[in-house]
Amino acid sequence: GPYLARRARETGHSGVTSHDIFEAARAGHHWARALVLEAAEALAFGIGAAACLCNPALVILGGGIGAGEPLLTRAVRCALPRYVMEQNLRGLRVVRARLGYDAGVRGAVALAMER
Numbered sequence: 001g002p003y004l005a006r007r008a009r010e011t012g013h014s015g016v017t018s019h020d021i022f023e024a025a026r027a028g029h030h031w032a033r034a035l036v037l038e039a040a041e042a043l044a045f046g047i048g049a050a051a052c053l054c055n056p057a058l059v060i061l062g063g064g065i066g067a068g069e070p071l072l073t074r075a076v077r078c079a080l081p082r083y084v085m086e087q088n089l090r091g092l093r094v095v096r097a098r099l100g101y102d103a104g105v106r107g108a109v110a111l112a113m114e115r
Contacts, residue, residue: 001063003042007035022069040075047076047094048083055088062097062104070096 001018008016011031016024024032047059061073077094084092099106 004035004039007038008032011035018069022071025071036071037075037079040072040079041082043072043076044079044083047080051084051088051092057091057093059092059094060097061094062099 004018004021005016008014008021008031013021013031021032021035025036043061050056050059061076073094073096080092080094081089
């Protein structure tokens with residue numbers, strides 16, 4: 001969220017939120033689509049590094065934008081082959097978090113209740 005808003009300001013689109021950027025991208029605005037693709041590339045790069053080290057079967061995108069924005073998830077999936085070796089890419093799933101933005105808080109509460 002904050003990354004996209006900051007990048008929007010840097011490209012002359014001040015006062016917009018990540019939600020605004022995704023709406024503009026879905027409406028076909030080139031500047032917004034470029035920002036979403038830039039964020040997806042950065043995420044795919046990080047996921048690629050992790051995939052090469054520990055070969056996960058599943059990556060869950062959480063937080064405000066990862067959990068709620070299918071456009072970003074699709075863009076990350078498209079970018080992954082540039083950063084993940086083919087043998088690590090096979091079987092790797094990238095999904096949005098089901099619990100949304102509050103996933104970390106919910107997990108902490110569940111852990112505290114177990115103890």
